[in-house]
Amino acid sequence: MGRRAALIAARLALIAAVLLIWEYVPRIPGITGWAPIFDPFFISSPGKIAAKFWELATTSGDQGVVLKSGNLFVQLWATLWATLLGFVVGVSTGFVAGLVLSQTRILADIVHPYLVAVNALPRIALVPLIIMIFGTGLGAKVMLAWLIVFFIVFFNTYAGGRAIEPAVLDACRILGATRRQLLRTVVIPQVAGWTFAILPLAMSASIIGVVVGEFVGGAQGLGYIITVALGQLEATDLFVALLTLCLVAVALIGLAARLERRLLHWRPEHMSHEGQA
Amino acid sequence: MGRAVVEVRDITRRFAHGAAEPFTALDRVSFEVTESEFLAIVGPSGCGKSTLLHIVAGLKRPDGGAVLIGGRETTGTTPREMGYLFQEDTVLPWYSVERNIALGLEYRGVAPAEARTRVEWALGVSGLGEFRRSYPHQLSGGMRRRVALMMTLVVDPKILLMDEPFGALDTHTKTRLHASLLEIWEKTRQTIVFVTHDLMEAITLSDRIIIMSGRPGRVKAAYPIRIPRPRDVIKVKDSEEYLEDFREIWRILGEEFV
Numbered sequence: 001m002g003r004r005a006a007l008i009a010a011r012l013a014l015i016a017a018v019l020l021i022w023e024y025v026p027r028i029p030g031i032t033g034w035a036p037i038f039d040p041f042f043i044s045s046p047g048k049i050a051a052k053f054w055e056l057a058t059t060s061g062d063q064g065v066v067l068k069s070g071n072l073f074v075q076l077w078a079t080l081w082a083t084l085l086g087f088v089v090g091v092s093t094g095f096v097a098g099l100v101l102s103q104t105r106i107l108a109d110i111v112h113p114y115l116v117a118v119n120a121l122p123r124i125a126l127v128p129l130i131i132m133i134f135g136t137g138l139g140a141k142v143m144l145a146w147l148i149v150f151f152i153v154f155f156n157t158y159a160g161g162r163a164i165e166p167a168v169l170d171a172c173r174i175l176g177a178t179r180r181q182l183l184r185t186v187v188i189p190q191v192a193g194w195t196f197a198i199l200p201l202a203m204s205a206s207i208i209g210v211v212v213g214e215f216v217g218g219a220q221g222l223g224y225i226i227t228v229a230l231g232q233l234e235a236t237d238l239f240v241a242l243l244t245l246c247l248v249a250v251a252l253i254g255l256a257a258r259l260e261r262r263l264l265h266w267r268p269e270h271m272s273h274e275g276q277a
Numbered sequence: 278m279g280r281a282v283v284e285v286r287d288i289t290r291r292f293a294h295g296a297a298e299p300f301t302a303l304d305r306v307s308f309e310v311t312e313s314e315f316l317a318i319v320g321p322s323g324c325g326k327s328t329l330l331h332i333v334a335g336l337k338r339p340d341g342g343a344v345l346i347g348g349r350e351t352t353g354t355t356p357r358e359m360g361y362l363f364q365e366d367t368v369l370p371w372y373s374v375e376r377n378i379a380l381g382l383e384y385r386g387v388a389p390a391e392a393r394t395r396v397e398w399a400l401g402v403s404g405l406g407e408f409r410r411s412y413p414h415q416l417s418g419g420m421r422r423r424v425a426l427m428m429t430l431v432v433d434p435k436i437l438l439m440d441e442p443f444g445a446l447d448t449h450t451k452t453r454l455h456a457s458l459l460e461i462w463e464k465t466r467q468t469i470v471f472v473t474h475d476l477m478e479a480i481t482l483s484d485r486i487i488i489m490s491g492r493p494g495r496v497k498a499a500y501p502i503r504i505p506r507p508r509d510v511i512k513v514k515d516s517e518e519y520l521e522d523f524r525e526i527w528r529i530l531g532e533e534f535v
Contacts (some may be wrong), residue, residue, distance in 0.1 A: 024509055165366075165367070165461075167363040170361070171428075177384045265412075
């Protein structure tokens, strides 16, 4: 058996062990007496979760106690769409702001303390304000995702713009570069490199923003299902939503990591945040 | 002797370090470089030789004195016929070797056909042909230095300023780059000002060495190197002339270390 096959076998064994404990330990008579965590009322069971997941994924409409507005895919889509919007808007505005401020010293000196202050504020504290302004729809979720993504991308891009080696700029100027040529061939590629490097992190930040938005002011989405499931004490529904969210997050962050590697093909592998696949 | 292409007249430069007393980094430094001459400037670290080169290139302004290129005063500006090889790695990591070398031609709006010919020449003489599509991170330090050198040479500068260009390399790689540089220079014959703290390097490459004193930086002596060209960068170090020059300059330079 090759190293890789052994690795996969070990991984499968690990997840199988967890699922078996989760499924069968709660069936031991009297176990919940001294270990309430094993009460299926709280932790449901892998069998029930899988059945519910399958049911919600294959049928549409009002079967679930919780999933009233359409099947799982409708909820998944709501979260996915808001996350992608928050990501795209956050990355592009963060990139532009980082680029402009890193190249305009005076502007940066003026606004920098305010940006640091807003960034220091826990973004969750802004949720009530955002809901007051944007209501409970897509707008509020995207706004919250943007607030987190923007700052992550902005600070990294800004640092990248400030880290340009003066000798590189001088060398290109002596070679004959105009301001515009310098911007196109040196500044933008350098700054964009620092933006691309942060894409996977920006994606997970966007997911956090959207889910928090759905917790508090959502009428749709996986975060909303989680809160409703909590309200109705439906552990199975809660786990179904968590499982779906996990799959969505892995897919989205994987996508961002692929994008990063693709855009930064010129960079040595070891500098990448996501070194391995 | 040919005519003076670079004239440095009484360059003075002072630095103010915060609250500390301002000190004089360069004190009335004057020298000339004639056409097609390979001039080396050596001196202890902190003698202001890099600052001097920055001033000649117009990247910094002196507090006094003037720089004349081709008889015209250029103090504080960079003439178009000037090339500069920095001690820092200035190869752009996001472009291939080929694209990096072509950069200066692109900036200067050289016609595509002409640019292609020049890039091919550069790839040929530097031995970088097979790495044309590689990215800088895939190359060794020595190879990246070759790319940087060709980036400056491809625009055909009449004057080439080099600021400790091979300082960070091991002896073996350095020697190979010396051989390449001399081989190319024998054909192109730019006027070169080469700053280094490596005396072996200065003697191997140059026609004349200016020895600078430490703080404040002054021209202490100028010493001609009469080793015949073309030079073999390995054999030359074993020749009588080389050893004699080395001993003599080392004696002058040694006074700066006490």
